[in-house]
Amino acid sequence: MMLPCGCGLPHCFGRRALIAMTIAGAIAPSGGKAAPASAGPADPTLIDDLVVGNHILFDQGVVDGFGHISARHDKDPARYLLARSMAPALVTANDIMEFDLDSTPVDPRGRTPYLERFIHGAIYQARPDVQAIVHSHSPSVIPFANTKIALRPMNHIASFLGTDTPVFEIRTTGGDATDMLIRNNALGKALATTLGPQAVALMRGHGSVAVGQSVKLVVFRAVYTEVNARIEAEALSMGGKPEFLNAKEAAAATQTNEHLVGRPWELWKRHAEQNR
Ligand SMILES: [Zn+2]
16 A cells, blocks of 8 residues: 655655565665575585585685685576685585675675675676686786786696687776775676686786686686696796697687596595595
């Protein structure tokens, strides 16, 4: 029932209707965006992979106290799953939060989200093919992000790098006085634009982002981005000019590798869990 509230506005629903909508969650009490609806419980296997992926990335030296991995929700492509703000090695299933693609938490329950969750939401919006994302500051990659030296595949395992790894320049969108973090949707969108259709983008003065069509694949890519950076730096230190995979070799090897990611995953999983 709509009752007049005395505001005099022609389309006013009335105070009672407004209160009812607020209680129902249609309008946030603060006047800001309402908490998005949940897609419901995610597949427990997906949650388990996401938790294990966190542990593997630490065990393999891709993340330390910082960095994160997310997965698109299996019940709704407009939702994604990401741990609360914490060290990846310590993540459990209870720490996994749900977000909409603007990176608004569905049900924070007092949990603090990562400042840089906008990386994930913006890329899921821009790339419907992407099912999982890793953001890290893995150390061997940074020199390539900060120089004009291109990170390119040294061998078949890192073929997903293709013939060019784009570098995100935060100054273009954020100006020259940011704290370098992707802390809003505008910066996330700019990063997603730089990534384009690629599997990996570097971030100048920061780190990198890897994307894939599964949690296992994106962990594979994040690990081998770091390994490839080490190998390429070693080749460059020898004074030579590396011969990289060409476009056709990279495409063919990528197709092969996508069927093989389960092999290192099982090894890394066991190793990570034994070391916890
Ligand atoms: Zn970061």
